[in-house]
Amino acid sequence: MGHGAKRILRWVLVGAVLCVAIGPSLPLVVSTLGQESPRPVWTDAFSRSVQTTLWLGVGVSVVSLLIGLPLGLLAALYRFPARWPLVLFQALPLLLPSFLLCIGWSNLAAVTWTSWLPAPDGLAGCVFVMGLQMVPLPFFATWAACHNLTASQIDASRLHGGDKSVLRLSARACAPVAIVAALLAGTLSLSDPGAPLIFGCRSMAIEILTSFSALFDYDLAGRQCLLLAGWVLLLTAPVLLVGLRWLAAAVLARQTRPAVPYPHRALSRIALAGVLLVLFVGIVVPTFGLCLPAAQNPMIGRAAAKVGDTASTTLIFTGGAALVAVLFAATVALAASESSRARLTSLAVLFALLAMPPALAAIGVSRVATHSPQHLDWLTRSPLTVALILGLRFLPVATISMMRAVASLSPSWTDAARVHGVAAPRLFVRVILPNLGSAITVSLLLVTVLAAADITTTHLLQPPGAQSLPVAIFTVMANSPEGLVASLCLLYLLCVVLLLAAASQIPRLWPRRVA
């Protein structure tokens, strides 16, 4: 196959995956463009919500970056007690839907002996809670980027200027990935109405929710979604452009010997204190507030029965979503590996999709399913549908991780394999897969937890009789005894901790076989 044909094939593959990703959102968008909505989109209220949303996105990105980048650096570069489990547990805030954390904070503010705590409210409250919740994204991005630095690079910079130099140069190398991850965090927060509802912040997500749920005006909601996506595209494209150039530069150095965490007396302590503090403020405090009622009226037995009923469905939805996201992300990453324009196009489109409210795709799929023949129900009305749509929604998260990993693959490996006549499957299994192992693990983990916390998609698409645990919590929390809701949340957290503990063993299955 000639060079030109290969290039076309790669673009076709990228285009195909992007079409699949856009597909679910199209039915509502197309119907929106084809009709005149009786209500104007650009009202004063909507204009104010755009402003609020932009501040929210920027705030969440900045907060998550300012905490995630330095913390990720410290955690990756320095050795401290219980390092690996503590790093894994940094993912915990992402596992809970934001409104649960908000209710946790709100509960705490009402308890007399914690009333000195500032009660989050308005835009600042949303930025605080959602920013803390999104810290894991830049944290893990930095962590992963740091692990691509070589031991010789770290040693050289330490010899040159001590640990100050190590931190400065590592930060410079990891910043592009962390910034892209923080952007992702900000984008994810735009379509989430949970925290803005509870803290009284009129964001675009609230406007869209109102159009969907109160006015039942799909056309208006569709137009608002398009505007939101347009804003995201406008604001993130320049940053992505620069970020990808940095990324390209950052992967030039080849890794020969992975850096080992360094036992620095002061910085190790700071790293330990940092991860503990973020864990404490980001998850322990709000979870404590959320679970306070369980202490007064524990209903562990009833909650355990619910967990048992929903466990398999939750695993199918979230695990399936993770699988879908990783497979499509790997396809995009490999196909776009030799073209920065293809990478930029993919990320820009996926970011815009991520900013869309999940209801857009979910209701779109429902509409398609209702007009589809019954023999296609396996695709449009089954647990596979939920997994597919959730996976496509969080495709950007997996794509960034996979692009970074694919960029670190040496072209000389494939050249050497071609020269020696090694078959593609053998090269894939023996060389490529082990080198993508850590990125696959991180992507699987992230998409699993993000998919679990996406209530809207699951709720709108789950087949009758199949309910995931987060949706179960969501459905009982309105009027169930607070003790039951709190017990459910506690068990959910326990499940997640067990999942993380299991995930910590996965890297052992993916040893780096290529030095």
Place this chain on the structure above:
Amino acid sequence: MKCRLLTLFLAIPFAAVGTLGCSRSSSPSGPGSSGSNEMSASGTVVVYSSVDEVFAQPICKQFEQDTGIAVELVPDTEETKSTGLVNRLIAEKERPRADVFWSGDPVRAAILKSKGVSAPYRSAAADGLPMEFSDADHHWISFSARARVIVYNKDLVPDDKKPTSIHDLADARFKGKACLANPLFGTTSMHAAALFQALGDEEAKKFFQSLVDNGAKILSSNGEVRRRVANGEYAIGLTDTDDVNVAIQEGKPVGFVYPDADGIGTLVMPNAVALVAGGPNNENGKKFIDYLLRAETEAALARSEAAQMPLRSNVVLPDGFPFKSVAQLKAMSVDYATLADTLEKISGTFLKQWVDEHP
């Protein structure tokens, strides 16, 4: 070489999708699938319910035991935080997955009627139910009810200062201490529509403006109103009887009053059940509706944690029932059949604007 790798990578997802899809298509629980049709023949009914799961589930279990028909319940989430089941029903209209929609209020059921989602069904089990709460065309039938009440914190509001009217939310003694859920959503939206019918447009608008002037706070849901009043953040709030009952059962320091007993009366909000047009298990759907409309179900809902008030006057209330019966209440005079129209009229105009401008 990379192209071959790509081909290999592409093959994996499609193989996985095919495998999972095929395995589900033969699953008997796959709704809408061929397996689902087999289930419907042997007794399944799919019920979408906006009634809180904790209250709906026991009734469904009892139905399963009594009839042998399996119930696949899809409960709704707390109303304002997701786009909810009504949207799902509308989206699925051409080939529905649901047989029955069990709504916590008649407005959502009326919306489904206006969107052509529901079908008329005249149930013999509805005998004895007062028909002024139901649709004249039998698209939805009402039974057990909740009421809109004012919940207050007993630690903050002494007995002699407790509110008696919804206008007390705008009273100076509760300045900055009153709250209500977002009136664009849930039962609060129904209450708003009812106030527009009972008070007239101008008076209703004045009332909402007075809430703003008195610093009343909009919260995300009725559950949030209950929680924040119970923990003392707010002194009073507008919510539903089932919310209040949960707080009382948990020993929270709350009391409640039926507002405007000497004036426009208290809003009664019955459940409504509708048959989904073209549902996959139509006959079982009718059986489920018949079951819900029995006097025994009203009695069971009265005994439940929701403590719902039977619409039938001859249903015996359980001992210690915390609320009055519907017959004992001075009910607000509203036309339930047109509440959805009123809501549609005010949602996109006054209410949206009011919420937008509310601090």
